[in-house]
Amino acid sequence: MFHLFRASGLALVAVAGLAAQPAFAETPGEIQASIQQEAAGTPGFQEFSAARGESLFKSKHANDWSCASCHTDNPAAPGKHAKTGKVIDPLAPSANAGRFTSPKKVAKWFKRNCNDVLDRVCTPQEKGDVLAYLLTVKK
Amino acid sequence: MNLTYRPLALGFIALFFFVVVMGRVQAGGNHFYAPIADPVVKEECGSCHLAFAPSMLPASSWQRMMGNLKNHFGDDASVDADTTARITRYLVANAADAGDRRYGGKLLKGVALGSAPQRITELPKWVSEHRKVPDWEWRHKEVRTKANCVACHTGAEQGYYDE
Numbered sequence: 001m002f003h004l005f006r007a008s009g010l011a012l013v014a015v016a017g018l019a020a021q022p023a024f025a026e027t028p029g030e031i032q033a034s035i036q037q038e039a040a041g042t043p044g045f046q047e048f049s050a051a052r053g054e055s056l057f058k059s060k061h062a063n064d065w066s067c068a069s070c071h072t073d074n075p076a077a078p079g080k081h082a083k084t085g086k087v088i089d090p091l092a093p094s095a096n097a098g099r100f101t102s103p104k105k106v107a108k109w110f111k112r113n114c115n116d117v118l119d120r121v122c123t124p125q126e127k128g129d130v131l132a133y134l135l136t137v138k139k
Numbered sequence: 140m141n142l143t144y145r146p147l148a149l150g151f152i153a154l155f156f157f158v159v160v161m162g163r164v165q166a167g168g169n170h171f172y173a174p175i176a177d178p179v180v181k182e183e184c185g186s187c188h189l190a191f192a193p194s195m196l197p198a199s200s201w202q203r204m205m206g207n208l209k210n211h212f213g214d215d216a217s218v219d220a221d222t223t224a225r226i227t228r229y230l231v232a233n234a235a236d237a238g239d240r241r242y243g244g245k246l247l248k249g250v251a252l253g254s255a256p257q258r259i260t261e262l263p264k265w266v267s268e269h270r271k272v273p274d275w276e277w278r279h280k281e282v283r284t285k286a287n288c289v290a291c292h293t294g295a296e297q298g299y300y301d302e
Contacts (some may be wrong), residue, residue, distance in 0.1 A: 083184070083187075083283070083284065084188040084286055084288075085282065086188050086189065086287070111215070115215050
């Protein structure tokens with residue numbers, strides 16, 4: 001009986017330890033650098049531009065939604081999902097320290113959201129432009 | 140070694156009983172639908188909307204939904220294969236008709252379990268519980284959609300639907 005307790009205690013400690021470990025924490029700057037690496041290899045690559053990123057972010061493309069439809073015109077403010085009404089935490093790293101710290105999460109949402117807005121994936125150039133813009137947004 | 144872990148283990152056991160007892164108490168009331176406890180499921184299924192309680196739909200519904208996340212009510216909610224398997228396992232294990240779970244079954248009144256309904260908001264019992272909600276309230280800009288449970292049920296994230 002006692003061994004069982006000890007074993008479960010150990011297992012729980014191990015699990016708690018794992019859960020506390022943030023997966024692949026990076027900074028927005030590091031994420032931007034890896035997008036840059038990817039973009040630099042593509043034809044027609046230009047230095048990332050916050051102005052281009054802002055215009056992509058705020059205008060409509062193939063579909064009814066722009067990025068701003070859910071993230072609002074001010075990415076430092078909380079957004080709201082255009083369809084479900086759920087509140088979305090601010091997207092700008094200045095207002096939300098958790099943003100652009102997990103490459104996996106960033107890739108997942110760029111894929112989904114670009115699909116929703118442009119009906120295709122975003123190019124590395126476009127992702128870099130958007131992130132450049134988001135990094136200039138002050139709280 | 141034994142001595143160091145003993146108080147910890149006892150603490151966990153106390154916590155465990157507390158959770159079980161509280162769980163029973165809450166399950167006794169008929170407004171409680173246990174919220175999602177798995178952090179991965181909560182993150183993946185709670186980012187676009189409230190992470191709906193698994194006990195609101197039967198296992199067949201979750202299996203069908205998880206088989207087509209690419210086209211999820213018009214949205215792309217897909218995740219990698221491992222994550223999909225993990226989420227499916229959790230939802231199915233905690234579904235309305237899982238094990239001897241009786242309290243979750245009340246929303247399923249009048250639903251053929253095999254019919255795999257995809258919307259909680261189309262279950263006959265959900266519709267009848269909400270028939271008194273006036274039209275203007277559904278159209279209120281804070282509500283947007285029937286699926287925005289938290290707009291009206293402020294305790295929905297915690298599993299309570301009694302207000």
